[in-house]
Amino acid sequence: MEKMTNMKTENTVWHQQQVSKFQRAQLKNQRPCLLWYTGLSGSGKSTVANAVDALLFERGCHSYLLDGDNVRHGLNGDLTFSDEDRIENIRRISEVGKLFIDAGVIVSTAFISPFSADRQMAKKLLEDGEFIEVYIDTPIEVCEQRDPKGLYKKARAGEIKDFTGIDSTYDVPLSPEIHIKTEQLSVAQCAEQIVAYLLSHQYIK
Ligand SMILES: Nc1ncnc2c1ncn2[C@@H]1O[C@H](COP(=O)(O)OS(=O)(=O)O)[C@@H](OP(=O)(O)O)[C@H]1O
Numbered sequence: 252m253e254k255m256t257n258m259k260t261e262n263t264v265w266h267q268q269q270v271s272k273f274q275r276a277q278l279k280n281q282r283p284c285l286l287w288y289t290g291l292s293g294s295g296k297s298t299v300a301n302a303v304d305a306l307l308f309e310r311g312c313h314s315y316l317l318d319g320d321n322v323r324h325g326l327n328g329d330l331t332f333s334d335e336d337r338i339e340n341i342r343r344i345s346e347v348g349k350l351f352i353d354a355g356v357i358v359s360t361a362f363i364s365p366f367s368a369d370r371q372m373a374k375k376l377l378e379d380g381e382f383i384e385v386y387i388d389t390p391i392e393v394c395e396q397r398d399p400k401g402l403y404k405k406a407r408a409g410e411i412k413d414f415t416g417i418d419s420t421y422d423v424p425l426s427p428e429i430h431i432k433t434e435q436l437s438v439a440q441c442a443e444q445i446v447a448y449l450l451s452h453q454y455i456k
């Protein structure tokens with residue numbers, strides 16, 4: 252894969268842009284970062300990420316949310332839920348996230364991102380402090396009870412194969428920057444915990 256990428260890029264040259272990431276961030280009065288939400292289907296990634304995005308918008312921050320389901324309808328519409336395609340899904344999202352950071356934006360990604368190696372790869376693409384792993388920690392029993400899209404029911408009935416937590420792996424984050432236990436908190440409390448982190452670490456003012 253790496254060899255192929257090198258072959259494809261060997262005749263291209265990286266252009267240094269005149270306006271720097273730092274200048275773009277300064278204009279927006281914020282420190283760009285990537286809030287990387289990870290968790291099981293139904294854990295609350297989209298719900299919490301949306302609530303945080305709304306709070307940031309209200310505060311006048313420039314933020315954007317890349318949501319799993321939506322991105323899989325467009326950019327990643329060619330990918331399945333095999334391990335190989337999930338890895339490619341996360342690789343593309345990581346690269347898109349990096350572009351948003353270069354534009355000075357606080358970007359959020361809400362993908363299951365089940366493999367810790369891929370989350371590490373996303374972190375390595377960025378500079379120190381730019382990657383913030385947000386573990387949306389909800390036990391599978393609770394996700395299954397919520398089942399907002401009826402997918403667990405289908406997976407248990409064998410209608411969906413390779414479903415995360417059932418017959419496909421989820422690597423629990425071992426040292427996330429932010430750990431949210433949705434069972435014990437309201438959506439608003441979860442969102443406030445994340446905004447508080449951004450404030451205390453001076454990503455926003
Ligand atoms: N087999 C299988 N396993 C898990 N999820 C499935 C599957 N098939 C479809 N879906 C729906 O796709 C959403 C997950 O897509 P992601 O791009 O976040 O997945 S991954 O990061 O590539 O693992 C996921 O959305 P969320 O519920 O928001 O997590 C599901 O709605």
Ligand SMILES: Nc1ncnc2c1ncn2[C@@H]1O[C@H](COP(=O)(O)OP(=O)(O)O)[C@@H](O)[C@H]1O
Binds near residue numbers: 361441
């Ligand atoms: N504290 C909470 N945080 C997030 N979601 C919650 C919480 N409590 C209940 N929920 C519900 O759980 C479901 C989570 O669904 P969703 O956000 O689509 O999860 P995911 O994006 O991880 O698949 C929603 O129906 C939401 O209303």
